[in-house]
Amino acid sequence: MKNRENIPRATIERLPLYYRCLDKMDTFEEVEVVSSKDLGGKLDIPSTQVRKDLSYYGEFGRRGVGYNVNELKRSVGKILGVDRTWEAILVGAGNLGRALVNYGSFAMMGFKITNVFDNDLNKIGNVINTLEVKSIQELPKVVQKNEIKLGVISVPAEAAQEVADEMVDAGVKAIWNFAPTRLYVPDGIEVRNEDLAVGIVSLIYHLSWQEETGE
Amino acid sequence: MKNRENIPRATIERLPLYYRCLDKMDTFEEVEVVSSKDLGGKLDIPSTQVRKDLSYYGEFGRRGVGYNVNELKRSVGKILGVDRTWEAILVGAGNLGRALVNYGSFAMMGFKITNVFDNDLNKIGNVINTLEVKSIQELPKVVQKNEIKLGVISVPAEAAQEVADEMVDAGVKAIWNFAPTRLYVPDGIEVRNEDLAVGIVSLIYHLSWQEETGE
Numbered sequence: 001m002k003n004r005e006n007i008p009r010a011t012i013e014r015l016p017l018y019y020r021c022l023d024k025m026d027t028f029e030e031v032e033v034v035s036s037k038d039l040g041g042k043l044d045i046p047s048t049q050v051r052k053d054l055s056y057y058g059e060f061g062r063r064g065v066g067y068n069v070n071e072l073k074r075s076v077g078k079i080l081g082v083d084r085t086w087e088a089i090l091v092g093a094g095n096l097g098r099a100l101v102n103y104g105s106f107a108m109m110g111f112k113i114t115n116v117f118d119n120d121l122n123k124i125g126n127v128i129n130t131l132e133v134k135s136i137q138e139l140p141k142v143v144q145k146n147e148i149k150l151g152v153i154s155v156p157a158e159a160a161q162e163v164a165d166e167m168v169d170a171g172v173k174a175i176w177n178f179a180p181t182r183l184y185v186p187d188g189i190e191v192r193n194e195d196l197a198v199g200i201v202s203l204i205y206h207l208s209w210q211e212e213t214g215e
Numbered sequence: 216m217k218n219r220e221n222i223p224r225a226t227i228e229r230l231p232l233y234y235r236c237l238d239k240m241d242t243f244e245e246v247e248v249v250s251s252k253d254l255g256g257k258l259d260i261p262s263t264q265v266r267k268d269l270s271y272y273g274e275f276g277r278r279g280v281g282y283n284v285n286e287l288k289r290s291v292g293k294i295l296g297v298d299r300t301w302e303a304i305l306v307g308a309g310n311l312g313r314a315l316v317n318y319g320s321f322a323m324m325g326f327k328i329t330n331v332f333d334n335d336l337n338k339i340g341n342v343i344n345t346l347e348v349k350s351i352q353e354l355p356k357v358v359q360k361n362e363i364k365l366g367v368i369s370v371p372a373e374a375a376q377e378v379a380d381e382m383v384d385a386g387v388k389a390i391w392n393f394a395p396t397r398l399y400v401p402d403g404i405e406v407r408n409e410d411l412a413v414g415i416v417s418l419i420y421h422l423s424w425q426e427e428t429g430e
Contacts, residue, residue, distance in 0.1 A: 004424055012417055012420060013413070013417055015416070015420070016412070016413045016416035016417065017413065019416070020410075020412070020413075079420070080416050080419060080420050080423070081419045081420055081422065081423025081424075082416060082419060086419050086422065094314070094317075095310050095311075095313040095314035095317060096310075096311070096314035096318075098310040098314075099309070099310035099311035099313075099314050100411070102309075102310060103311075103411060103412075106411075106412055106415060108412070109412045109415055109416050109419065110419060111412075111415045111416075111419060149422050150418060150419075150422060173422060173425060174418040174419075174421055174422050175418075176414060176415060176418055190418055190421040190422070192414055192415075192417055192418050194411070194414050195235075196315070196318060196321075196409070197231070197235070197318075197321055197323070197324045197326075198228070198231040198232065198235075199391060199407055199409050200321060200324055200326045200391060200407075201230070201231035201234070201295050201297060201324050201326075202227055202228055202231065202407055203365060203389040203390075203391055203405060203407050204295060204296045204297060204301050204324065204325060204326065204365075204389075205227060205230070205294070205295050205296055206389055206405040207296065207301065207364050207365060207388060207389050207405070208295070208296025209219055209296075210388060
């Protein structure tokens, strides 16, 4: 395997797409072998790109034959780290927080929210999908005791930086941020901003173009 | 402007990032001129890529001087179609649906959910941020009367295709799908799948690597 630091971010972001697609083929469609062309075709990714992405991580598949679906799925899953379960805390028990706790497809990705925090007395003590909402003051203790590395932020933008600071102080190493604001974190802490507004704009762009051209 | 069909998808997906960044500089930071290097730097995009992306849409900025922030923001906003308001319907008044209706940053992107539907009698009639949840049976009438082109799906995976079909039949042209399943739609209908599980995997990948290397 090449040094992971030199692998393009775009490649890393395509791995989960490959994984989900392979998992679907393996689990539901009983496909045994797949070519880079077919795998790419299902995801709108050119076959040359599929082969290049996978080549960063080693030799998979056989020229002229294709990839064994189950083997490749397990290999990609291992690269991604989804072959084990990653516990996460979530701060912000509003609608979005509740939606995330209830979101069904995370389990397949090895991701499990095990603790939910809020600072709102009206929310503390409520139960979301078997998890009781705890006071934010309990965060450091819970993170340290369970050695949790992953935190999800679903609080309003103005509260997000403070929550991020508390997470990092407690030992969280990776933050999934749903608050529409940029977070400042020390080196070595990974942040992924999930900016929902970006998604809608690509649709608006297409609608806008359709109206313009009358198509 | 080049034929929009030939513009790479990745370019289109970067436009909203430019727009948000320019809007922030223009509105809050009172920046008047920005170079492609500075704009790219804020977004981790190489300056050559910034210039290439914008060049698809015309001539902006002056060599050696940079872009006028306010002008470029308005130009990009116009390209994206966010200079007007796009009404949308949402189907699925669960936690995620409620979170989306309440999400603050959509307005800036010209996106507004004006009608919410569900088929659950316990949800119909509830009010989410001033909107009363309507029965799904009213969907066709509402879409046609208001000429709504944009639909958001936040129902469970197994119900999503049926909802998509109803939207398309009623006249919706672009679907933002939060259900973790692939939708089949006729040609000319644009779908954007917002697969939340993909986001978490890139974080898990980094954590997994950190543990492996002990960094």
